[in-house]
Amino acid sequence: MDVIETLKTLWNDSGFQSFFTDGGWKNLIMICVSCLLLYLGIVKKFEPLLLVGIAFGCLLVNLSYFGEGSSDALYHLDLWDNFLDPEHKDYHSYGAIMSHGGLLDILYIGVKAGIYPSLIFMGVGAMTDFGPLISNPKSLLLGAAAQMGVFLAFFGAVCLGFTGQEAASIGIIGGADGPTAIFLTTRLAPHLLGAIAIAAYSYMALIPMIQPPLMRLLTTEKERQVKMEQSRTVSKTEKIIFPIIVAMFVILLLPSTAPLVGCLMLGNLWRECGVTERLSDTVQNALMNIVTVFLGISVGATTAASRFLSLETIKIVVLGLTAFCFSTIGGLLVGKLMYKLTGGKVNPLIGSAGVSAVPMAARVSQMEGQKANPKNFLLMHAMGPNVAGVIGSAIAAGFLLAVFK
Amino acid sequence: MLDKMTFAAETVTEATTKASDDLSISEAAGTALFGYAVVFSGLIILMIVLYCTGAYFKSKEAKQKASAAAETKAAPAAAPAPAVEQKLAPGSAGHVKLFDVPDKEAAMIMAIVADKMQKPLNELHFISIKEVK
Structure with a gap:
């Protein structure tokens, strides 16, 4: 055995050598980025359930994929480029992915087919009590207003040179809804998925830092002190009928929302109907955890250095933050309007909960309300706009999908 | 107003037909406004539906409460309320x-x-x- 030759072959096959080849340094940067994301997830607890998986997926892909020809890679960008190229023989061929892909390619099929976001929505539905929204349907206006950031960021993205499909995917970050952002991006601009998913989940985790300054800036001390009256009790029958009505109405209005809204409402029906406790429990816990594992790691895999390290990513990060801020502002402004129209019965702070990060945004409203008036309990009032935001962002995504698909 | 909405709808249609191409800024503005309006109108209609179902259930609940109250009023007439029970002495086992x-x-x-x-x-x-x- 020629030891020198064997060592040379081992070196040439190793990832270490790839760092010194064309563009390999980018992988090194992405490995540092993944370590930073792991730090944020584990130490700072930024949406750890998803961010740790995304960060590790990012690490795995940048350790194994160094461009076309990386046969041992866990994820192959070139395979997915062929999958999306109408002139390639492997166009829309899941068979090609299954036969030539790595582990993360196969897991990514669930993202590409829109399975994971829909199943996550099923779990969200099973975990959500829509009672506060049913008892106070006006909350839907706040959920609608808080989609302002989606459309402003969409407009901003077009101004910055993104195509309509890319801009729509970037804008939906403002909906503060990770599964919706992933669902829309895989359909419209899959090449931006990594950046959009990371931006969406990072900003959702940063809500307690992003929202309070805007809330204090846009509301007066007097408005923040408003104590809201207790809402009426919602009957069991109303809670059972609600998911059926919403599914029928929203899906008929925008059929493209069917996977998201359908799964959300099915999960909620299982929770409320009282005869499917086992299913509700499975969807809320076991299924949700399994899907979170697959979703996190496969979304992280899309952050291959050659695609992720670009000016576009920086633009997406900036636009995402803009979207978040304007969504908060939209909700607050309509909250203020409601305060005026009701003669001071509505605390405008609940408007910021219209972004659909459940229940983080509602908790922020509660905390700010209590700072202004320690006897203030806004949590249940803020949960109404919060869950309305989930429906609102699904409708916004459905609209963008209908226009740009 | 109607003209503006028609313009927005036309803009969206244009955007749809050339979805893969770049959008102009005016088309993007039209699409954004129209999209925001769609979200608002969708949720407003849903709000109306929820108010209607809420009103139905509230009236049903009120009816049930009223009938329950009527039953409790009628019940004493049918069977007179028992006389006020005297306080029992310690160790007693009821009344004889x-x-x-x-x-x-x-x-x-x-x-x-x-x-x-x-x-x-x-x-x-x-x-x-x-x-x-």
């Missing part, structure tokens, strides 16, 4: 109905019965004492 028997005699009878049966009085339950004529 006395028919033409004075209290003192009843107490004596109960003591005799307990003695004859050789059982403590508080372990016996007298239902009624009636004078046999």
Whole structure:
């Protein structure tokens, strides 16, 4: 055995050598980025359930994929480029992915087919009590207003040179809804998925830092002190009928929302109907955890250095933050309007909960309300706009999908 | 107003037909406004639907409460409420109905019965004492 030759072959096959080849340094940067994301997830607890998986997926892909020809890679960008190229023989061929892909390619099929976001929505539905929204349907206006950031960021993205499909995917970050952002991006601009998913989940985790300054800036001390009256009790029958009505109405209005809204409402029906406790429990816990594992790691895999390290990513990060801020502002402004129209019965702070990060945004409203008036309990009032935001962002995504698909 | 909406709708249609191409800024503005309007109108209609179902259930609940209240009002007429119960003495085992028997005699009878049966009085339950004529 020629030891020198064997060592040379081992070196040439190793990832270490790839760092010194064309563009390999980018992988090194992405490995540092993944370590930073792991730090944020584990130490700072930024949406750890998803961010740790995304960060590790990012690490795995940048350790194994160094461009076309990386046969041992866990994820192959070139395979997915062929999958999306109408002139390639492997166009829309899941068979090609299954036969030539790595582990993360196969897991990514669930993202590409829109399975994971829909199943996550099923779990969200099973975990959500829509009672506060049913008892106070006006909350839907706040959920609608808080989609302002989606459309402003969409407009901003077009101004910055993104195509309509890319801009729509970037804008939906403002909906503060990770599964919706992933669902829309895989359909419209899959090449931006990594950046959009990371931006969406990072900003959702940063809500307690992003929202309070805007809330204090846009509301007066007097408005923040408003104590809201207790809402009426919602009957069991109303809670059972609600998911059926919403599914029928929203899906008929925008059929493209069917996977998201359908799964959300099915999960909620299982929770409320009282005869499917086992299913509700499975969807809320076991299924949700399994899907979170697959979703996190496969979304992280899309952050291959050659695609992720670009000016576009920086633009997406900036636009995402803009979207978040304007969504908060939209909700607050309509909250203020409601305060005026009701003669001071509505605390405008609940408007910021219209972004659909459940229940983080509602908790922020509660905390700010209590700072202004320690006897203030806004949590249940803020949960109404919060869950309305989930429906609102699904409708916004459905609209963008209908226009740009 | 209608003209503006038609313009927005046309813009969206244009955007749809050339979805893969770049959007102009005016088209993007039109699409954004129209999209925001769609989200608002969708949720407003849903709000109206929820108000209607809420109103239905509230009236149903009010009816149920009213009928329950009517039943509780009617119930005392059918069966008069029992007389106010007297406070029981410590160790007593309820009330005994006395028919033409004075209290003192009843107490004596109960003591005799307990003695004859050789059982403590508080372990016996007298239902009624009636004078046999």
